Structure formats: C-alpha cells, structure tokens
Amino acid sequence: MSVTFWCIATFIVLSGLIYHRASLITFTIGTLVMLIIGSSVGLFQWVPWAIAGVVLLPLLITPFRRSLITNPILKTFRKIMPEMSETESDALEAGTVWWEGDVFRGNPDWKKLHEIPAPGLTAEEQAFLDGPCEEVCKMTSDWEATHELADLPEHVWQYLKDNKFFAMIIKKEYGGLEFSAYAQSRVLQKIAGHSTILATTVGVPNSLGPGELLQMYGTDEQKNHYLPRLAKGLEIPCFALTSPEAGSDAGSIPDTGIVCKGEWEGKEIVGIKLNFSKRYITLAPVATVIGLAFKMYDPEGLLGDKEDIGITSALLPRDIPGMDIGRHHLPLNVPFNNGPIFGKDVFIPLDFIIGGPAMAGKGWRMLVECLSVGRAITLPSTSAGGAKSLALVTGAYSRIRRQFKTPIGKMEGVEEALGRMGGNAYLMDAVTKMSTTGIDIGEKPSVISAIAKYHMTERLRTCMNDAMDIHGGKGICLGPNNYLGRGYQGVPVAITVEGANILTRNLMIYGQGAIRCHPYVLEEMQSAHSSNQKEGLARFDKALFGHIGFAMSNFFRSVWLGLGGYRFVSAPVSGETAKYYKQMTRFSSNLALLSDVAMGLYGGDLKRKERVSARLGDMLSYLYIGSAVLKRYEDEGRPKGDLPFVHWAMQDTLYRLQESQRALFENFAPVGGLMKLIMYPFGRFVKAPSDMLEHKISRILMEPNETRSRLGAGQCLSKDSAFGYVESVLADIIACEPLHAKIVKAAGERLPFVFLDKLAAKGKELGVLSNEEVELLERAEQGRIKVISVDNFDIDYIKAGVNGKDIAA
Structure with a gap:
C-alpha cells in the first residue's frame, strides 16, 4: 500500500463519516482505525499520530475544549450578536417547527413526509360543503354585493349566521362547528371561487377575529359570554x-x-x-x-x-x-x-x-x-380556491371562444398561459392541503404560514393575470356577466394584508426560518444570553460543536451531490417522480450550507441583507412547496392522469429554486463564485416546464375528464353560478362539434362553428339532424353568446352616488 493510496482512502472514509454526520467519537474511532492501518503496513510512524492528537484531543477533553475554544468564541459571539427585542423574541419562539425544519437541515427524511396523515373531511364537514356552502354560493351575486349594495344582502348575512359560517373554529361546547383546519380551507376555497366578498366575510372571523384568541387565552367568563354569541352570529x-x-x-x-x-x-x-x-x-x-x-x-x-x-x-x-x-x-x-x-x-x-x-x-x-395559524389557512385557501375556479373557467372559455376559426385554447400563446394556470392550481391546492394538515395534527407553523401566504397570493396574481389575458375584453368590462373583474381587483388586497408580501419575502420567511429551522442557531443564541454562565457555556459548547459538524457535513454533501451523487440518493418511491426527491435532497444540502455561510459572513447583519435573506427564503419555500406537491400525489393514490400537473409543479418549483440560488451566487461576495463551483460544477441541472407539458395541461382543461374534475374538486359549479354556467355551455359546445361535422359533410362545404342556431336550421333542412340535436345546437348558441358577451349600462347607473338598480341597460 502506498502513502498516496492510504491518504485517498483516509479522505474517503473520514469525509464519508462527516457526510453521514457521525459523532465526534465515531469520527475519532474512524481516524484511529486508519492510523492503525497505515502504521501496521509501515507507511509512517509517529507524525500522523501527533497531528491527530493535536487536533482531536482538545476537542475530546470537555473542560479543556470549553476553556480553550468555546469560551473565547462565546465572548466574541455575545459582542457581535445584536440585542433581540421582546417582540422579536416572541415572534421567533412562537409556533412550532415542522416539515420546514427537515428540508432546511440538508437531509430530509422522505419517509417521514409520507407518514404525515392524508387530510380528510368528516361526514359533518362534507355535508356542510355540499349543503350550506353550496347554497350560500347560489344565494350570492358578486355584482350585487360589490356594486349595488357594497355589502352582502341581508338575507345572505342571516343565512351565514344561521348556519354558523362564523363559528367554524369555535368548539362545539360553545355552540360552534369545531371544524378541522382542512375543512375550513375547503369551505374558503369553495366560496372564494365564487365571490371574493363572501370569502372575506367568512374568512376573517375564523382566522383574524377574537374567537381564536378567546379559545386559547380567554378567561372562563370571557369564553362563556362571547363564544356562544359568536357562534350564533349574535356578535360580529x-x-x-x-x-x-x-x-x-x-x-x-x-x-x-x-x-x-x-x-x-x-x-x-x-x-x-x-x-x-x-x-x-x-x-x-x-x-x-x-x-x-x-x-x-x-x-x-x-x-x-x-x-x-x-x-x-x-x-x-x-x-x-x-x-x-x-x-x-x-x-x-x-x-x-x-x-x-x-x-x-x-x-x-x-x-x-x-x-x-x-x-x-x-x-x-x-x-x-x-x-400564524390563520395566515396558513385563510389567504392561501382563498387563493387556491380562486386559482382552481379560474383554471376551470378559463379552460372552458378557451374551448368555447373562437378566433381565426379555431378555439383560442389551441393557440400556442394561450396554451402557455393556460398550462401555467393548471399547474399553479394543482400546486396551490397541494400547499393548502399540507399546511392545514400540519395544523390539524397540532402544529402552529409560523414559518410555513408565511411561506403559504406569500407564495399562494403571488401565484394567484399570476393566475389572475393569465385569466385576464386569455379572456381579453370579456375580462375588463365590469358587470353581472364578468366573473373575473372583482377578483382581479381583489388580488392586490390579498397581496397586501396580513403582512405585505415584500416584507414577508424579504424579512419574515428566512428571518424566522433560519433561526427556527436551524438545529443549532436558536440554542446558541439562547445559551449566550443565559443568566447561569456555567450552564450557558455548557449549552453553547454543545450547540457550537454540533453546528460545526453540521456545517462540515453539508459541505461534503454539497460537493458529492453536486458532482452527481444525488442520483444515487434513495427515494421513497419509484417511477416518474423519484427524480424529484433526489433533486430536492441536493437542494436541501445546498440550503443548509449556504445558510451557515451567510450567517458566518454577515453575522447579525444578515437580517439587513434583505435580498440575500429573500433568496435563501425562496429556497426554503420552494423545498416546502415541492414537498407538498409530492405529498399530494402520493396521498391521492398516484393517479397517472395527474402527472402533467405534478411534472409542471415540480419542474417550475425546482427551476425557480435553482435560479434563486444562482442569483444568490451572483450577489454573494466574496464567496459566491466558490459556492457556485461547489454546487454547480456542471452548470444548471433543472429545466423549466416544457412547451409540450403546458400543451398537455391546456388540453386537459379544455374538456370534461376525470383529471380536470380532480383539479376542480370542491368548487361551486352549479348551473346557478357564473362558473357553473360556463361549464354547462362547455358540455353543450363539445356535444355540438360532431353535429357540426355532420352538417359540413352533408352540405359539402366548410362552415364556421358560429351561429349554431343557423347551422341547426341548415342541418334540419338537409335532414341530418334530429329535433333533439336541433334543440342542442340552439341552446349551445344561446350559451355561447352569453359566455362571450359583455355588459353595457346607461351612464346614470355607473355614476357614483346613484342607485341605478332599476335603470341598468
């Protein structure tokens, strides 16, 4: 055995131990084994032993280590660490750390992800969705509420009170419904897909109102007085x-x-x-x-x-x-x-x-x-509900509306936007399912709530913009027949409330996440402020050397995974989604290493480096979002028809993660270049969703099928609702397409797919249509015209201060 071979073997063994986060004792034993092997074959005598002794003995002898190494570091740490205000401390310590902690720490346990229970509804909760929730959507005209009354009608208010819509979070002992967080999310998704003002009215008392505070912190007298009255709607x-x-x-x-x-x-x-x-x-x-x-x-x-x-x-x-x-x-x-x-x-x-x-x-x-609990439910759920309804109605509209003698959904520009809408709708629903599941199993996810609020409202903005682009003039002219306009106006409200999104991204997500999710930083901070110096030193010592081992592990992990080792990482599943688990493990190790580098580089100033914080927060967010997408696919039984949505959601998420990471390198002096070399030795390895993938999604959205139904599950699609009416017209239009072909063949000439009532007359004249088929074409034409039409008004109806309810044109 040569010295060179021994050195290489020793490096592989020791780096492998560090990679797998072996303890200091195990690392020392590994070192001794390699030294014994080298000495036994006569490669060296005492020099390597002396070097190992100088390095390892001070670390192994606790009193010596604490006095010589830990105590000086602790004194410096106390000087450079900024004072933390009481409100900052409360914000950091509030809530719990859940799956976001796993993806932050460099080696996610994907089996643990799959062991999280799948969300579900009780019979009572499902009955509420199918009954009162469906009924209140039918009762509510968004145009009447937002334009004519500037409020919900009194009978809708009373219905909400009578059916305890404001009491979903209140326990049954006080007369409430005591629904799960998941059930609350489903309710908000359904009504948000129908009416923005309805969702806001129902959502706030169940998240931002005093009810939750009273249940958790109120005195018995306060609970007994207020909670029954809140449950009955006697108090708003x-x-x-x-x-x-x-x-x-x-x-x-x-x-x-x-x-x-x-x-x-x-x-x-x-x-x-x-x-x-x-x-x-x-x-x-x-x-x-x-x-x-x-x-x-x-x-x-x-x-x-x-x-x-x-x-x-x-x-x-x-x-x-x-x-x-x-x-x-x-x-x-x-x-x-x-x-x-x-x-x-x-x-x-x-x-x-x-x-x-x-x-x-x-x-x-x-x-x-x-x-933090309410932030994880209300706005993410209303955003997801809006995105699901938008994807369905825009897909239907893209099949009904024709330009240049073809459904506009078959145009590649429309396909791109429509594919993005479908992918986002699937992703957003996945995030709300996982986040509310966390709450239902006892978590109070402050970091996840910030992730969900920011990313879901931003993706709703994208979906709404895409829907408006596809609908064109139909979307910009307000009126009873416009099912997009009020939602479009309401998107910036969701972006702004519960913490403006700029603040949420640049300060909150990583500001809380870095400290709460890191396995050692919070303990280092708390032990540094301990009033008992001896106890504080012992705690800091344990956290410090755990932190050092953690950072070294993530360095070696990032190097190996960047060289292609991520392909050999185990995945909990086989098939088309296995690669995403492996890629996410690689990104997780990168995030853990970059976090320690950023903390070491900037110290307490990191919270003022908002763009660095934002990009690291993006990485944490996308790892959580990707986990939610994969979890949803597994929970729902891996339906093959959903794979286009899964692929789009994962590819979009990981591509955004990759680009956030690379943007960080470009603005991460003086170490950005080195980090880029370690993590991307062969360049980019994730691609954005392809044109073909978005083509597949757009085709799914343009006609009734099981995959489309799963995507829109739970939304209000009764014929009495605006979105439901478009769905019924879509079914008629598709049923008319073969009748159109029959008429064209009998007439011996090309006839456009418009004026379907005239086509019906021609088909009857040619003797190729039954009376039922004629009626179908005539009904489809009425529906088609209504769907593509826009409202117009007398000017007095539009003027502020005029109740023009009776003078609408």
Whole structure:
C-alpha cells in the first residue's frame, strides 16, 4: 500500500463519516482505525499520530475544549450578536417547527413526509360543503354585493349566521362547528371561487377575529359570554391591529393604554385609558365586538413596579364611549366591510384584557401564535380556491371562444398561459392541503404560514393575470356577466394584508426560518444570553460543536451531490417522480450550507441583507412547496392522469429554486463564485416546464375528464353560478362539434362553428339532424353568446352616488 493510496482512502472514509454526520467519537474511532492501518503496513510512524492528537484531543477533553475554544468564541459571539427585542423574541419562539425544519437541515427524511396523515373531511364537514356552502354560493351575486349594495344582502348575512359560517373554529361546547383546519380551507376555497366578498366575510372571523384568541387565552367568563354569541352570529368580531404608523411592523404600534383609576358602571376602579387609531380593519364597519392591540403602560405603579407592560390585547363592545367606528375604506373598488377605528380616552376595566389581567403584556405572543395559524389557512385557501375556479373557467372559455376559426385554447400563446394556470392550481391546492394538515395534527407553523401566504397570493396574481389575458375584453368590462373583474381587483388586497408580501419575502420567511429551522442557531443564541454562565457555556459548547459538524457535513454533501451523487440518493418511491426527491435532497444540502455561510459572513447583519435573506427564503419555500406537491400525489393514490400537473409543479418549483440560488451566487461576495463551483460544477441541472407539458395541461382543461374534475374538486359549479354556467355551455359546445361535422359533410362545404342556431336550421333542412340535436345546437348558441358577451349600462347607473338598480341597460 502506498502513502498516496492510504491518504485517498483516509479522505474517503473520514469525509464519508462527516457526510453521514457521525459523532465526534465515531469520527475519532474512524481516524484511529486508519492510523492503525497505515502504521501496521509501515507507511509512517509517529507524525500522523501527533497531528491527530493535536487536533482531536482538545476537542475530546470537555473542560479543556470549553476553556480553550468555546469560551473565547462565546465572548466574541455575545459582542457581535445584536440585542433581540421582546417582540422579536416572541415572534421567533412562537409556533412550532415542522416539515420546514427537515428540508432546511440538508437531509430530509422522505419517509417521514409520507407518514404525515392524508387530510380528510368528516361526514359533518362534507355535508356542510355540499349543503350550506353550496347554497350560500347560489344565494350570492358578486355584482350585487360589490356594486349595488357594497355589502352582502341581508338575507345572505342571516343565512351565514344561521348556519354558523362564523363559528367554524369555535368548539362545539360553545355552540360552534369545531371544524378541522382542512375543512375550513375547503369551505374558503369553495366560496372564494365564487365571490371574493363572501370569502372575506367568512374568512376573517375564523382566522383574524377574537374567537381564536378567546379559545386559547380567554378567561372562563370571557369564553362563556362571547363564544356562544359568536357562534350564533349574535356578535360580529373584528381585530384592530394595524395603525397608520405601524403596518407590517406591528410591534411598533403607537396606540396606548394607560393604567389609571376611572369610573365604570358608577364605581371607581383601576382600569385602562385607551387612545388609538386603527385602519384597514376588516369587518370593522359591522363589528359588534372589537379585539384591540395596544401598548400598555403603568406610570403610577397601580399594578406593580413595571411601567412598560408591553403589547396587550383586549375586547371592546362596539357601543363603548369614546370609540368611533363605522366608516368604510374602499379597497380597489371591492367594497367589503373594511374601515378605520378610532378611540380617544376610552376607559375599560382590566377584565376586558383577553385572558384577564394576568395576560397583560402578553398580547404580542398571543397574536403571533394565533395569526400564524390563520395566515396558513385563510389567504392561501382563498387563493387556491380562486386559482382552481379560474383554471376551470378559463379552460372552458378557451374551448368555447373562437378566433381565426379555431378555439383560442389551441393557440400556442394561450396554451402557455393556460398550462401555467393548471399547474399553479394543482400546486396551490397541494400547499393548502399540507399546511392545514400540519395544523390539524397540532402544529402552529409560523414559518410555513408565511411561506403559504406569500407564495399562494403571488401565484394567484399570476393566475389572475393569465385569466385576464386569455379572456381579453370579456375580462375588463365590469358587470353581472364578468366573473373575473372583482377578483382581479381583489388580488392586490390579498397581496397586501396580513403582512405585505415584500416584507414577508424579504424579512419574515428566512428571518424566522433560519433561526427556527436551524438545529443549532436558536440554542446558541439562547445559551449566550443565559443568566447561569456555567450552564450557558455548557449549552453553547454543545450547540457550537454540533453546528460545526453540521456545517462540515453539508459541505461534503454539497460537493458529492453536486458532482452527481444525488442520483444515487434513495427515494421513497419509484417511477416518474423519484427524480424529484433526489433533486430536492441536493437542494436541501445546498440550503443548509449556504445558510451557515451567510450567517458566518454577515453575522447579525444578515437580517439587513434583505435580498440575500429573500433568496435563501425562496429556497426554503420552494423545498416546502415541492414537498407538498409530492405529498399530494402520493396521498391521492398516484393517479397517472395527474402527472402533467405534478411534472409542471415540480419542474417550475425546482427551476425557480435553482435560479434563486444562482442569483444568490451572483450577489454573494466574496464567496459566491466558490459556492457556485461547489454546487454547480456542471452548470444548471433543472429545466423549466416544457412547451409540450403546458400543451398537455391546456388540453386537459379544455374538456370534461376525470383529471380536470380532480383539479376542480370542491368548487361551486352549479348551473346557478357564473362558473357553473360556463361549464354547462362547455358540455353543450363539445356535444355540438360532431353535429357540426355532420352538417359540413352533408352540405359539402366548410362552415364556421358560429351561429349554431343557423347551422341547426341548415342541418334540419338537409335532414341530418334530429329535433333533439336541433334543440342542442340552439341552446349551445344561446350559451355561447352569453359566455362571450359583455355588459353595457346607461351612464346614470355607473355614476357614483346613484342607485341605478332599476335603470341598468
């Protein structure tokens, strides 16, 4: 054996141990074995042993290691690590880490992903979807609600209350429905695909209202008073968090509550004097009970020796003196109930604090935990529901609408947009299924909720733009027959609320994800601030050397997988999707390594390097999204017909991940070039979805079939709804196509597929059509004209301030 061969063998063995994240003891044993082999064949005597001893002994002897290595590093770490505010700490510690932690750490356990239970509905939940949910869609005209009334009709409001639409999250012991998060998501998807204002009205009380806060933190008295009333619709809730000076930065709200003495119901008590200015509060104009977030102070020491108590949440009745509520904002001409709330010297008892006086100052932690759950359900679900309905109706319209004597869906430009819509609809539904499943098994996924909110609302924007492009003039002329316009206007609202998307992408996803998902960083930070120095040093030592081993492992993993080793990584399935698991394992190792490089390079300044943070956050997001797509495909029994959607969703997701990663390299001085060489030694290895793939998807969307039905499962498609009507016309148009061919053959001339009533007359004259076939062609023509038509109005109907309900043209 030569020295060179021994060195190569030793490198392979030790790098393999590091790759597989072997412990320091195991690594030392491996080193000793290789040294013994080298010595036994006479390759060397004492020099390699001495080198190994100098390197390994200080690491193996705990007191020596802590004194010589860990303690100096800890002192430096404390100096460079920025102070963390209480609100930042609460945000970081709130919620739980779930599957996003697995994909962050470089070696996802795909078996664990598949062991997550598939989502499902109870008989009661399915009956609600098929019954009250379907019925309320039939009752609601989006045009009437958004243009003529600027609100839902009173009978729709009453139906929502009577059928407990506002009580999906409230437990049955208080009279609620106590639906699963998955069931809530299905409800919101269905109604969002029908009416934006309906989905907003139902969604807010079940996510952003006080109901969730009361159930988790309220006193028994508060629960027993409010929850039954909320369940019956006797109270309409809203939550006032956003202030003019504090939008996405909700932790800096200027609204104050001063502890003082005041009169309440004829008695002098210790209470809170509130002064606040809130805006963008959904349901505020109609709310009867208002959740309020404010900063609480006790300058007179009436409650103790702490003056700055912190952010607190309280419940206020609408008629409390000093509160001004009822005016409306007009969000992009989609007039759902949204408005400002003001309060001047509003005095409330301490018992109005959610959870009572004991929860004073704990409002931010309460809000972060509850909002993270709601953020994972409401906007992602309404976005997914919108995308599913848009994909179906646009596919149908593309078959019905003809230009240049052919259905527009057969034009390649339309195919591209239509294929993108179908792929996005499949992906978005997959993400909502997985995210709500996490909530139902007990997770409070703060990072996942940010991922779902940002990416689903952005993809809805893409889907809506594609739908508008395909519909053309049909989409831009508002009126009762326009099923796109209000949704198009509402997309920026979804983009903006619950944390503006720029903030969510650039700060929240990775800002929280890097610390919460990393196996060692949070422990390093917490141990560095430990009041017990000995305990803190021990904790920091364990986390530090775990971190070092973790980083080394991900380096060797990234090198090997980048050289093509990812092809040999095991996948939990065989077949066409196996390659995606392998590619995602490679990307996961890359993310873990890049995260440590970024933290080492920038330290505490990383949170100010927003574009670096955003691109790392994109990588984490796409790994989670890809996992959700693969999970959905497995949960649904791997239907072969769905593979075009799966391929598109995975290829689009991984291509975006790849490009985010490469964009990071280009702006990651001074190490970007080295990272690129390690991770992409042979260049790009993922391609964007092909033209042929989008062609297949567009064809699926343009005619009834099982795959299309699975894509649109759960949406409101009754003939009474706008989307359902288009579906019925699509069926008639397809049924008429062979009749058209029969007439053309009998006439001996080419006849365009328009004016189907005239074609029917010609076919009858030629004796090739039955009476039923004539009626079908005539009905199809009526439907075709209605689908492609747009509304027009007398000018008085359009003017603001005029109730033109009776003068519409």
